Amino acid sequence: MSESFFVSAPGKVILFGEHSVVHGKAAIAAAVSLRSYLLVSSTPATGVPKVTLNFADVHLQHSWDIASLPWSSVTSKDPLIVPHNLEPVLTAALEPHFADFVSSPFKHAAAYAFLYLFLHLASPSSASLDITYTLRSTLPIGAGLGSSASISVAIAAGLLLQNTHITPPTPTKDRGTELKLIDAWSFIGEKCIHGTPSGVDNAVASSGGAVVFQRSLSSPTTPPAITNITTFPALPLLLTNTRVARRTAELVAGVGKLTGALPDVAGPIHEAIHGISEKATTLLLSPPSQQEFVEELSQLVRINHALLDALGVSHPALENVRRLSSEFDVGETKLTGAGGGGCAITLLKHDVQEDKLRALEERLRGEGFEMYEVTLGGSGVGVLRESGVEEAQFLGAEGRDGVEDLVGRGRAWEFWTQ
Numbered sequence: 001m002s003e004s005f006f007v008s009a010p011g012k013v014i015l016f017g018e019h020s021v022v023h024g025k026a027a028i029a030a031a032v033s034l035r036s037y038l039l040v041s042s043t044p045a046t047g048v049p050k051v052t053l054n055f056a057d058v059h060l061q062h063s064w065d066i067a068s069l070p071w072s073s074v075t076s077k078d079p080l081i082v083p084h085n086l087e088p089v090l091t092a093a094l095e096p097h098f099a100d101f102v103s104s105p106f107k108h109a110a111a112y113a114f115l116y117l118f119l120h121l122a123s124p125s126s127a128s129l130d131i132t133y134t135l136r137s138t139l140p141i142g143a144g145l146g147s148s149a150s151i152s153v154a155i156a157a158g159l160l161l162q163n164t165h166i167t168p169p170t171p172t173k174d175r176g177t178e179l180k181l182i183d184a185w186s187f188i189g190e191k192c193i194h195g196t197p198s199g200v201d202n203a204v205a206s207s208g209g210a211v212v213f214q215r216s217l218s219s220p221t222t223p224p225a226i227t228n229i230t231t232f233p234a235l236p237l238l239l240t241n242t243r244v245a246r247r248t249a250e251l252v253a254g255v256g257k258l259t260g261a262l263p264d265v266a267g268p269i270h271e272a273i274h275g276i277s278e279k280a281t282t283l284l285l286s287p288p289s290q291q292e293f294v295e296e297l298s299q300l301v302r303i304n305h306a307l308l309d310a311l312g313v314s315h316p317a318l319e320n321v322r323r324l325s326s327e328f329d330v331g332e333t334k335l336t337g338a339g340g341g342g343c344a345i346t347l348l349k350h351d352v353q354e355d356k357l358r359a360l361e362e363r364l365r366g367e368g369f370e371m372y373e374v375t376l377g378g379s380g381v382g383v384l385r386e387s388g389v390e391e392a393q394f395l396g397a398e399g400r401d402g403v404e405d406l407v408g409r410g411r412a413w414e415f416w417t418q
């Protein structure tokens with residue numbers, strides 16, 4: 001492996017089933033064309049070997065002496081055997097290493113996920129290097145598009161590759177096992193960031209494309225059931241970010257609390273959402289005519305949002321997007337991801353009028369919302385070797401387009417595929 005390489009993973013849009021998927025129900029998610037890019041670079045150490053994080057989007061820049069990290073608190077020593085749960089002893093031993101940003105949840109969660117994986121996948125004896133991990137993402141953070149899963153997958157892939165636990169993809173070799181390993185370690189990263197993830201976000205950020213995902217609640221060690229939707233139809237979607245900040249961990253905990261307190265009320269809501277995902281799966285796997293397809297899916301979008309609202313995860317800003325898209329007669333809207341703010345998707349009517357759509361977009365912008373043009377169902381985790389891009393250049397790229405132009409589209413990315 002060269003001394004410097006990039007890894008990248010996409011965010012996702014959940015079409016149906018968010019929150020209920022945490023409670024063992026089915027969800028449908030697709031990779032989105034906004035991605036995280038992680039530059040992994042190493043040089044011979046000039047002094048005490050250090051690991052440095054430069055996570056520019058959250059202004060996290062920090063170095064640790066590699067030897068000072070709590071290596072002895074790691075109990076699972078084999079990188080090919082992924083633990084199912086976080087180890088409380090290691091979590092506690094790591095905490096003092098975050099003292100500088102304990103009051104900054106974004107930095108704290110990202111550093112926790114990184115160091116947790118670093119201690120499992122790197123080795124203290126290889127510490128004759130200064131290693132730097134520089135991260136930039138084109139995803140909005142904490143907006144429901146799976147930014148945490150995207151960085152977790154990139155970090156897992158970067159560490160596994162750098163430490164030769166996996167090899168770069170080749171077109172001729174089956175990479176399914178390596179993909180599973182990346183996915184499993186990224187799930188551990190997701191646990192560090194938001195506590196009780198279902199695993200759907202990291203699954204689709206690893207594989208790309210679109211998946212129907214269901215985890216087993218009765219046997220948490222059983223791998224989730226994942227069906228890849230290989231021919232994902234081009235859905236006419238408008239993706240709106242309300243820019244209302246929220247944290248997935250808090251919203252998931254809220255729904256968990258409600259589900260525990262009122263099982264006879266929340267349970268049937270989760271069941272109904274499961275029914276929506278099942279019906280949508282049937283439609284996606286064998287779509288009827290485009291008109292019928294969009295009409296039936298739109299109805300499911302409307303019902304799923306209402307049920308999420310009933311679970312307490314909508315927000316006035318999301319309701320505003322819904323009201324306006326209905327007023328402008330362009331289609332049905334639901335929140336996507338954890339809700340409480342963040343993003344909404346509007347499934348556009350098959351015969352949507354262009355002038356109405358433009359008018360709506362203008363209105364939404366006027367409300368302070370941001371719109372993204374995205375494609376769904378693209379590539380999953382990949383590596384870019386020998387890019388010739390230095391850290392300073394990467395950090396200097398301007399905005400989303402600057403990052404994409406420098407290291408994204410048009411580059412010789414290789415993807416781990418099944």
Ligand SMILES: Nc1ncnc2c1ncn2[C@@H]1O[C@H](COP(=O)(O)OP(=O)(O)O)[C@@H](O)[C@H]1O
Pocket residue numbers: 036055056057058105106107108109110135136137140141142143144145146147148149151193194246247248249337338
């Ligand atoms: N580009 C990034 N750089 C550093 N940390 C990030 C980045 N993107 C996401 N994160 C981490 O993920 C967390 C957001 O995750 P979450 O609340 O699950 O929102 P999302 O819906 O975007 O996944 C942040 O607190 C931060 O720790």
Ligand SMILES: C[C@@](O)(CCOP(=O)(O)O)CC(=O)O
Pocket residue numbers: 014017018019020021022143144145146147148196197198199200201248252336337338339
């Ligand atoms: C609410 C949930 O279903 C999706 C969360 O998505 P996001 O973190 O808001 O992108 C949680 C999960 O599946 O882990």
